[in-house]
Amino acid sequence: MRIILIGLFSIFAVFMAPSTPALAQSGDDAEAAERRVGPVTGYPLPRYVTMRATEGNARRGPSRSHRIDWVFTRRHMPMMIVAEHGHWRRVVDRDGAGGWMHYTLLSGERAAIVETDMLPLYARPDPTSTIRAHAEVGVTGHLDECVPGWCMMEVGGYQGWVDANAIWGVEPGEVFD
Structure with a gap:
C-alpha cells in the first residue's frame, strides 16, 4: 500500500484585521x-x-x-x-x-479545509476501508458529496471519504450530492 501526503499549497493574504463578533449561539x-x-x-x-x-x-x-x-x-x-x-x-x-x-x-x-493532521482519505465511508491518501491540516479540497458523518473530498488529485467532523466547510449532519 502506498500512502500519499498532501500538503498545504497556498495561503491567503490578510490586511488590517478587525475584530469579528463570535457566531456561537446556544x-x-x-x-x-x-x-x-x-x-x-x-x-x-x-x-x-x-x-x-x-x-x-x-x-x-x-x-x-x-x-x-x-x-x-x-x-x-x-x-x-x-x-x-x-x-x-x-x-x-x-x-x-x-x-x-x-x-x-x-x-x-x-470545498472544505482539513482540521485534523494527517486526515485519511478512505476508499469508502468506512474507517476499515483502504486509505487512499492522507491530508495535512490546513489543506483545502473540493467536496463532491456528503452523507451523515462522511464527505467525499478531492485533494491534490486524490479522492476519498473523510470524517465530516475533521473538516471545516460543512454543517454537522449535512447531506448533499
Missing part, C-alpha cells in the same frame, strides 16, 4: 439560526460557499464605498455566508475573519 437561538433564510436569495443562513475569484475584498459594510478590511487571495477557499444585503454577502472564514463581499466573487461550489 439553545433555542442556535435552532432559530439554523432555520433562518437570506432575505435576498431565500437560501439558508448560515451556508457555505467558495471564493470564485482569485482575489476578493472583504469590506466593512455592504457597498464599494466601505473600507476594505481583508483581501482574500485564495481561489476556492471555503467561506460561510452569515448575512445578505442586496448584492452583498457577509462572509467569514474558518478563523472568523471576513466582511461584506460582492456576490459575484463567490461560488456555490463546495
Whole structure:
C-alpha cells in the first residue's frame, strides 16, 4: 500500500484585521439560526460557499464605498455566508475573519479545509476501508458529496471519504450530492 501526503499549497493574504463578533449561539437561538433564510436569495443562513475569484475584498459594510478590511487571495477557499444585503454577502472564514463581499466573487461550489493532521482519505465511508491518501491540516479540497458523518473530498488529485467532523466547510449532519 502506498500512502500519499498532501500538503498545504497556498495561503491567503490578510490586511488590517478587525475584530469579528463570535457566531456561537446556544439553545433555542442556535435552532432559530439554523432555520433562518437570506432575505435576498431565500437560501439558508448560515451556508457555505467558495471564493470564485482569485482575489476578493472583504469590506466593512455592504457597498464599494466601505473600507476594505481583508483581501482574500485564495481561489476556492471555503467561506460561510452569515448575512445578505442586496448584492452583498457577509462572509467569514474558518478563523472568523471576513466582511461584506460582492456576490459575484463567490461560488456555490463546495470545498472544505482539513482540521485534523494527517486526515485519511478512505476508499469508502468506512474507517476499515483502504486509505487512499492522507491530508495535512490546513489543506483545502473540493467536496463532491456528503452523507451523515462522511464527505467525499478531492485533494491534490486524490479522492476519498473523510470524517465530516475533521473538516471545516460543512454543517454537522449535512447531506448533499
